[in-house]
Amino acid sequence: MKKIASIILSLFLASSISLAAQSDSLENAADLEKYREVNDFVDENESCFKCHAETKYVLVDEFFGTEFVNSLCPDKMVTRDEYYSMVHKSFACLDCHAYDYEEFPHPLSARLEEPYQCIDCHGYDENYAHFQFEDIEMEYMESVHAEQVENFSCWKCHDPHSYQLTVRDDGATIKEAIAYNNDICLSCHSDFSRFELLTDREEIDILDTHDWLPNQAAHFGSVRCIECHTSLSDSTLVAHHVQPSELAVKKCSECHSKNSILMASLYKHEAKESRRKYGFINGVILNEAYVIGANRNTTLSFIGILLFLLTMGGISIHIVARIIFKK
């Protein structure tokens, strides 16, 4: 009986609580107009942004006339500018989230919703075939993130409310793409407050763990983390098979020698980017998408030098014979 009374009281309280965002900065009409250029659901989305674009929200208990000011969990914050400039900028919030979220406080059924993963919308769709979501999904499922981290998902790296295309975006330079990609990794791996939300491991000092790397800053600025920390393939532009750290590339020769791993996907992108940046002719001729030592091949070198020596040997014998026979 006591339990039933408690439930009734809770429902009563919940129904009497209304919401007010701690917002002095609700977007003015002019700002919203800007977003309407890319999204047809700006007004509908505002019912979410009035809390989720703020750092605090207020719960009002109309029955007792009290207010509770709460901080919004940073993970739940979404800025309008980020939202309306990301890859899914034309979406209504409720395109992906359950309609139960229209209620406030959000009911448990909404909070327990299983979020869509990339493959749910993009898999096996010709329009997105060039993104290779199916291959990416397979690679991801074998990755250390999927296998060893509980509750990991696409969204841990690709924030669905702010994600931008860089590597596949013709507008981004290679340096921007590298920085953006590496920021995704570093957002957890160099921020322990986020890292510890997903794992019990100790804090990692990226600079310490990479202190063996010569020209560390140059490498960090020129190479994506995934170049060494995934099993790269020629077919997938952005590799997702993130491997345990002990399997990471540590040999200079993996990049600066025959069959350079960088000759695969990034090489193609860099050559393309060079053409975009400098124009076709200059880009083709002056492209520097070439890693020092990237095409050195020991077997080929051996055969080449052997044939050269044999040729020179044959010519030398012939020269000697010509000298002897005065020809």
Next chain:
Amino acid sequence: MAKLSYHYPLSIRIWHGINALCILLLIATGISMYYVDPNRTLIEFSWAVKIHNITGVILSFSYLIFFISNITTGNRKYYKMPLKGIGERLLKQSQYYAFGMFKGEKKPYPITEQRKFNPLQKLFYVIIMYIGVPLVIISGWGLLLPESVIGAFMGVSGILITDVLHVAMGFFISLFLVIHIYVSTIGHTRSANFKSIVNGYGWIEESENAK
């Protein structure tokens, strides 16, 4: 009886000169890139890449001119190699280079108005100009436009295959160049062939049927 004759027209000499310059630059820059070492550099890496790319594009056009000219002009006749008896002719020419020339034997296939190349030269030129150079050009363009190269072939990276093919053909052409220059010293005199390709006049036999 040998006589000096205007044997190499200006157009061919200009083409040969451009081709030779391109090949030499490509080999020098190619070696610099392939055996790159910060401590021992033939040509500084970034310059080697630039020069190699630009020269490669020029060589491509030069080759296109060669290919079209050989279709549209009579120059192709010098490259024709009847298959019948080819083994015998190659053996004869090889024997001449290995033994005959030292014994003072007559050239089995001397240069005439109708024949610029002996059977061995023809074989090498055809292999180089119709297999080696096209392959090095196609693979070179493949590396310049890497997204045009297939992702993988039988599990091996397409870029790697293209790269190995390019380097292998580069080695092959380099070897050809060494042999080509050396064989050029076996002329009327040691320098006669070099002079010919500059001034166009070469020593040819007056009467001989080309094969």
